[in-house]
Amino acid sequence: MSQGSTIHAVGYVFTPSSVASLTFVPRESINDRLVDALRTKGKQLVVYGHSGCGKTTLLENKLSQLFSLHIKTSCMKGMTFEQILADPLRQLKAMYVAERAGKVGTKVGLGASAKDIALPVGFSFESSYEDATKAVPIAPNAVTPHVVAEMLGINGACWVLEDFHKIESSEKQKLAQCMKMFMDLSARYPDLKMIFIGAVHTAHKVVEYDPELRNRVAEVPVPLMTEAELKEIIHLGEEALNIRIDRRITDRIVSVSNGLAAVTHQIALNFCHARDIECTQKEKAFLDTSKWIPALERYLESSSDTLRTVFEKSVKDMKKRKYDHGRLILRALTRFPQSGANRGDILQKIRESEPAYPASGLTSHLKALQSEERCSILTCDENTGEFSFSEPVHRAFCYMLFESEDKAKVRVTATSQSVADFLKRIVPELAEQIAKLEQARNGLESKPQKRTSDGTDENSET
Ligand SMILES: Nc1ncnc2c1ncn2[C@@H]1O[C@H](COP(=O)(O)OP(=O)(O)OP(=O)(O)O)[C@@H](O)[C@H]1O
């Protein structure tokens, strides 16, 4: 068995919804850039990329290597600046010492001494003042960026704001201001910084709120994972589980994943479940291609309703007479890389299956698929004129949906083929039997009927 005698549950090996550890693949291409920015004193960070491309995992790994502590705040729609600001204090269990009695403890956080801290009087950590008689949670109106920065600073912590794109612009603006406070205090606390993680098109807008930030914020885009990196995830999973997956399956998983590690983990997990692999195997197990389609279908069934809803909304009522335009366009685009294709290439691809597909109208259908009403499933690059899926996860979903529909068609065709074969075989036999019966009946009818002495027909059977 590989990796010593450790037995891993499959859910700890392939981890579509949590940070990968056993199957973590370091990403050299962005590593240096990220590490440089993290190590530069006072440098704030914006890390952005498509959903599921590995932002959180990458940062979690790097931050735990480079920082003694990082505090993570998950931003949610509708959250106010004040609520966001209060979150790290809540996690640090920072309290306001309303009344003191006796000796005040000297330890605050990680080795800093109370008298060194330039905090508004009364702020502390719950456990810091041994004899504090009354420590109460900090009142919301007393939470300021300065207090938060100091509290994080004395703990040697940095502050990660996940899903920054989800909050309102007005609150983003206030957070951009807050960054300045962190920069100023970095002279005293070298690890103090804010790290924003967000969606590809919106996260880096944080610097736009304040031009002064431009040179002091590093923007690190996290690209989709390469095929080699995705294969490495599967390979590490095979090692951990002591299995070997048929190379054709590995290749299929990688191509349907569309650069998204989250999809690779999910399908690999589904495939293992379908093949009854629940933990590390005692003897090396070889998984051939059977149960691949059920694993894929399971992904489609369980992949959040949002993906299906986006797909259905995007192609709704686009069927005009013979052609289902939305589906045909999306299907054609799954045959191109994530970067997309121009109108001419899309038309050509559609005509491979629908030779008479009209060119007129394609432009307006492509435009419609970019509309909000159709969930902006497609986007068009103004510079190259190429159309592509706005979110790689939608391309991955469509790719799998069409693949499974094609396989289902093959199954139906195979079934009707076998029915046809059966009929072809049976019909001549039946025809022969019928001919024989008719012959026999004709023979009977032509024979003269004789009456026996007991009144029955001589030819009738008893
Ligand atoms: N470098 C990596 N090696 C192995 N697996 C990875 C890697 N990066 C990400 N993953 C896996 O991919 C999945 C998605 O990664 P992660 O949550 O980090 O993406 P994200 O970009 O933060 O997504 P979101 O935008 O939805 O928050 C996780 O399940 C994680 O296990």
Ligand SMILES: [Mg+2]
């Ligand atoms: Mg994330």
